[in-house]
Amino acid sequence: MSRLRADYALASVAFLGAVATAAILPFAVYRFWNREYWQGAVDLLVVLAVVLPVIYAWRSGRNRGAFLLILLGGWIGSLAITQMVGLAGHYWVYGYLVMTFVLAELSVAVIAGLSLVLVTCILGAGMETPIMRFSYAATAVLVVFLSAIGAFQVAKQRRLLERLASTDPLTGALNRRQMAVDLAHEVNVAGRGGALPAVLILDLDHFKQINDQFGHEMGDRVLVEFSNVVRELVRRSDRLYRIGGEEFLLLLPAMDEAGTRVVAQKVVQQVADRLRVPDRAVTTSVGAALWSRGELVSSWLARADSAVYQAKQAGRNRAVLAAAPQHRPLPAQQNQGRRLSDDVT
Numbered sequence: 639m640s641r642l643r644a645d646y647a648l649a650s651v652a653f654l655g656a657v658a659t660a661a662i663l664p665f666a667v668y669r670f671w672n673r674e675y676w677q678g679a680v681d682l683l684v685v686l687a688v689v690l691p692v693i694y695a696w697r698s699g700r701n702r703g704a705f706l707l708i709l710l711g712g713w714i715g716s717l718a719i720t721q722m723v724g725l726a727g728h729y730w731v732y733g734y735l736v737m738t739f740v741l742a743e744l745s746v747a748v749i750a751g752l753s754l755v756l757v758t759c760i761l762g763a764g765m766e767t768p769i770m771r772f773s774y775a776a777t778a779v780l781v782v783f784l785s786a787i788g789a790f791q792v793a794k795q796r797r798l799l800e801r802l803a804s805t806d807p808l809t810g811a812l813n814r815r816q817m818a819v820d821l822a823h824e825v826n827v828a829g830r831g832g833a834l835p836a837v838l839i840l841d842l843d844h845f846k847q848i849n850d851q852f853g854h855e856m857g858d859r860v861l862v863e864f865s866n867v868v869r870e871l872v873r874r875s876d877r878l879y880r881i882g883g884e885e886f887l888l889l890l891p892a893m894d895e896a897g898t899r900v901v902a903q904k905v906v907q908q909v910a911d912r913l914r915v916p917d918r919a920v921t922t923s924v925g926a927a928l929w930s931r932g933e934l935v936s937s938w939l940a941r942a943d944s945a946v947y948q949a950k951q952a953g954r955n956r957a958v959l960a961a962a963p964q965h966r967p968l969p970a971q972q973n974q975g976r977r978l979s980d981d982v983t
């Protein structure tokens with residue numbers, strides 16, 4: 639039940655499977671009872687075309703493939719029903735048209751819906767006058783477009799909600815919640831033989847002084863500019879998260895030690911060159927750690943944290959690359975950070 643609550647698309651098709659079984663199965667039984675074997679078989683196939691992919695999606699967790707199968711099965715089934723039953727069979731098309739928007743993305747749903755309307759309209763089974771054909775076409779196309787508008791609005795709201803739930807409103811950087819998801823994903827991919835990811839913890843130096851001296855508005859402005867500078871100098875695939883007041887984390891998906899060192903150095907240098915408050919440059923300290931195969935996310939972050947602590951201790955405005963863990967992940971305080979650079983200004 640909790641899976642149905644969390645997965646709107648799966649819940650919709652599971653409901654559809656139940657409705658299809660309850661609504662169409664009695665027809666199939668009725669047809670077989672009256673020895674109308676072909677029509678009974680088609681009814682039964684329509685039920686199976688919905689129910690089997692729903693079971694597959696439920697068991698495998700792969701919604702998309704299963705939903706496209708239902709879309710195709712529904713298309714063929716709806717066409718068959720219109721040809722066998724005539725005018726009354728076309729009523730099922732409306733249900734199919736709405737269903738496509740639950741199952742597929744907007745463009746696929748529109749194409750599937752309009753193509754079915756076009757074909758059934760050309761064949762015109764059971765429609766004796768042009769006005770019947772026109773009324774069917776007009777109402778069916780209206781259903782497609784109204785459903786498309788609804789689906790478009792839902793998708794837009796969903797994207798907005800996802801963005802609000804995953805970003806920091808001040809800087810636009812991603813938040814801790816998204817960071818936890820992305821770090822787990824990166825470790826998963828790298829653990830299956832992918833390239834190694836690296837993290838950089840970026841901590842602005844003496845930020846409290848900026849707030850105290852120039853006020854919180856200036857502090858906020860520095861945080862925004864800092865995120866812009868960092869995002870400008872890294873790749874599009876790299877992701878910046880705000881993990882605390884003036885502390886950020888940069889996730890670099892495919893890295894090696896040399897690359898991590900270069901990026902860390904570049905961040906330190908560029909921030910010092912480009913970020914200013916009225917009387918001085920703003921600087922940052924960076925702790926970098928390349929993920930080591932088999933390492934837990936917590937240990938990886940602890941190494942980066944330990945490295946940024948060492949950068950602060952060594953005088954700030956510098957980057958420190960954490961040493962790889964020895965054999966198995968070490969607690970933060972046992973990691974021996976390695977100096978990456980001397981003062982860069």
Ligand SMILES: Nc1nc2c(ncn2[C@@H]2O[C@H](COP(=O)(O)OP(=O)(O)OP(=O)(O)O)[C@@H](O)[C@H]2O)c(=O)[nH]1
Pocket residue numbers: 808841842843844845846847849853854855856857858861882883884950954
């Ligand atoms: N303007 C502003 N300040 C914030 C925000 N979040 C946290 N801070 C401030 O950031 C400051 C962080 O201070 P500290 O943790 O002492 O760090 P620091 O002064 O940068 O010192 P070091 O890290 O040791 O160089 C505190 O004064 C917080 O009030 C924010 O969103 N906006």
